[in-house]
Amino acid sequence: MIQHSRRSFLKAGAGTAALGVVGPFAVLDTLSAQVLESAADKVMPFPLANVRLGPGIFKEQEEINARYLDSLAVDRLLYSFHATAGISSNATPYKGWEAPACELRGHFNGGHFLSAVALASAGSGNTDLKARGNEVVAGLAQCQKKIGTGYLSAFPKDLFEHLVEGKRVWAPFYTYHKIMAGLLDMYVLTGNTDALEVAEGMGRWAGDFFWPIGAEQRQRMLREEYGGMNEVLVNLAAVTKKDRYLETAHLFEQPVFLDPLAARRDELQGLHANTHVPKVIGAARMYEVTSDRRYRQIAEYFLEEVLAARSYVIGNTSVEEFWKTAPGQLGGTLQWKNAECCVAYNLMKLERLVFGWTADSRWMDAYERALFNCRLGTQNAQGLKQYFVPLAAGYWRAYNTPEDSFLCCTGTGAEEFAKFADTIYFHRGSDVYVNQFLASALDWKEDGFALEQVTAFPVEQGTTLKVKSTRPDPRTIHVRIPSWTTGEAEVKINGRRLEAAADPGSYLAIRRAWQDGDTISIHLPMRLRTEPLAGDESVRAALYGPMALAADLGAGPTDAAARSLYEPFPKVIPPIDPLPKIAAKADFDASGWIHMDSAAELRFTAETESGKVKLSPLYQIGDQRYSVYWQLENQKGQTS
Ligand SMILES: [Zn+2]
DSSP: OOOTTTOOOOOOSOSSOEEEOOSTTOOOOOOOGGGOOSGGGOOEEOOGGGEEEOSSHHHHHHHHHHHHHHTSOHHHHTHHHHHHHTOOOOOOOOOGGGSTTOTTTTTIIIIIHHHHHHHHHHHHOOHHHHHHHHHHHHHHHHHHHHHOSSOOOSSOTHHHHHHHHTOOOOOHHHHHHHHHHHHHHHHHHHOOHHHHHHHHHHHHHHHHHHTTSOHHHHHHHTTSOOTTHHHHHHHHHHHHOOHHHHHHHHHTOOHHHHHHHHTTOOOOTTOBHHHHHHHHHHHHHHHHHHOOHHHHHHHHHHHHHHHHHSBOTTSOBOBTTBOOSOTTOOTTOOSSSBSOHHHHHHHHHHHHHHHHHHOOHHHHHHHHHHIIIIITTSBOTTSOBOSOOOOSBTBOOOBOOTTTTOOHHHHHHHHHTTOGGGSSEEEETTEEEEOOOOSEEEEEGGGTEEEEEEOOTTTSSEEEEEEEESOOSOEEEEEEEOTTSOTTOEEEETTEEOOSOOOSSEEEEEEEOOOTTOEEEEEOOOOEEEEEETTEEEEEEEEETTEEEEEEEEEOOOSHHHHBOBTTBOSOOOOOBOOOBBOTTOOTTSTTTEEEEETTTTEEEEEETTEEEEEEEGGGOOSEEEESEEEOOOOTTOOO
């Protein structure tokens, strides 16, 4: 989130590459990525209510997040909304970006909070948080009614007037989007119809405000961050079937940003990352609702480009929140302020949308990369969230405070940790896609089909799917075979090895009349390898399976000034350490300088020029100082 007060791959194409033939009911299945031409034909996520996490690291993290959300009080969340509507309140306001004088106030309290509790309600059946969400919706509805114009915010309309007048103001539409999205989530995920009514009032006000303004002036106003206003208006149009919202959504499109993307040109240098990813999510939703392929081309090109030319090994992008370099040139950008967590949240939203159009496994590989390296691990035991993921050597994790921060990443993190179940399984017709390897259960009651996924992944190198079926009709289950696995990957049905190849970087399609009790065992061997920092072959990160490995550089600081986020980084950030240096002639595949100590605990040792260093997956790094990248001798001509 830009602060005005502080400062100015992989195997492409193949969706389903291999085919499974097993048992007397086996039928060939040759679904390819090209089949899914229209938005109406897409692969869809299951509703969150159909999926529950099973025991494991993700369930633990979900519960920690729910406890944090539960610690927040409704009257305190509503304080600035009440003040803006002229309703008296004795509550103590929260601080940070929710303080009564902060221009961003309301973004978390009336926005992310609602989205997060709606997701928690649908995704884990958390009725306490649902009730809390209903109370906030009722409070917001009261404020909107008191104001009387449809406008609803925790700050007065004056901030929008500042936007019109070109005065300095901090992203009023950004905050407006968060509130509309929270309300819409409360309607879609929990059925709160009052929330839809309030969201519609806000949508009408946005249109009434924006339509009379001339096109040129609107474009000037859109230079200020506006979140996903286009996305939430498309979503509102999709839910209500009212074209007016779609027409208003178009007003939030910027040709200066979208046209180069449509022409497959990377003109992202100098742009603020998290201001722009939501605009592309809006374009992606616009494609889904209008079938205008230009929006699809924009979304696909943007995602390909950002992942290939602008991302770090953890599956996220940005330095000091921006794209500061030419594409493919990330040398010299490792520092504290890498990889804003909101950007990962938004890239993952985009990845799951784009995946829906092609069932192309590379998008789910990318999703997994972000999930295991910059979502898992970014919440501490108190449910507090990181803002940046430092990638220079010697830094450590720092988190928001419980009641004095409310940063943008506090908000997107609260949502993320409530929706781990939303991308594990997709479907198309009766076909089921197993995208992610998280212990979980899918219950598709309408289709008489259920799956239980039992796994300790990534400690376990694979997963087991147990079928519960009440219908004898043949059905295809597509299992992602990640690009990071080896040719030794194998799949067994009821203990019998499938003859068909499980090609890394594809979906294995297994068609069969599934019987109740059938078991699919998937073995996905992991291997050590390295990837360069884009533009500098000598700076490399090591991976094992989907996990970036981090060097443990010793205990980190324990004082609050170093561990807590103030606007939104610690008060004290020491200079960058040199990257750990690997001896001359080191292999790019890492097998010569990294050794596994324990497969069960995912522990490794690296030989550096200054001695041995312990490694573990980055997500397991807690309080230690760490390094994700290594300095290797520059050996021109060697390939990874
Ligand atoms: Zn953020």
